[in-house]
Amino acid sequence: MLIESPNLLLSEAARQDLIDGQLDHRLRDILELLVEHHQISVRLIKTGHPLGPVTPGGRRNDHYFHEAADLDMIDGLTxxxxxxxxxxxxxGHLLMSLPTARRARVVMGPAAWHQALGEGNRTGFRDEDAxxxxxxxxxHIGV
Known part of the structure; x- marks a missing residue:
């Protein structure tokens, strides 16, 4: 079970979001894949996110619908x-390796991280200044 994985570190809010059972199954699958290879720290799924169902840019807020996770540490590195x-x-490479049907719809992170990923199938990765x-x-991994 995902929540019991020693490779999954959760903020208290993220833990409650996993326990309540509303996490989208696609996001659960992605998190399960990541914890097979890395220790990840999830600080936010839904609870505590300041936005409602729509972002300031007019996009659907995937956090609001339990369809996104914010990872702040990987293998103990911030x-x-x-x-x-x-x-x-x-x-990043694990996320890119997923077949399109299982891939995150949107992946965001620091500019240097996007740059360091190099070439490859980057569908869903938003490498934009804002x-x-x-x-x-x-x-940010959103399905």
Missing amino acids: VRDHNTAGPLISV ANSRHADHL
Whole structure:
């Protein structure tokens, strides 16, 4: 069971969001894949997110619908300070390796992380200045 994985560190809010059973099955599958290879720290799923169902840019807020997770640490390394380290790049490559039907719809993170991922099938990765700056300290994985 995902919540019992020793490779999954959760904020109390994220733990409650997993326990309440509303987590989208696609996101659960992605998190299960990641914890097979890395220790990940999830700080936010839904509870505590300041926005309602729509983002300021007019997009559907995937956090609001239990369809997104924000990861702030991978294998004990913070995303903010180690965004080009091997484990963080490995997570990006794992996400890119998923078949389209299982892939995250939107993946955002720091600009340097996007740059360090290199070429490859980047469908769903939002490498844009505005998104990068809002996600400088975490990886946002939304289905």
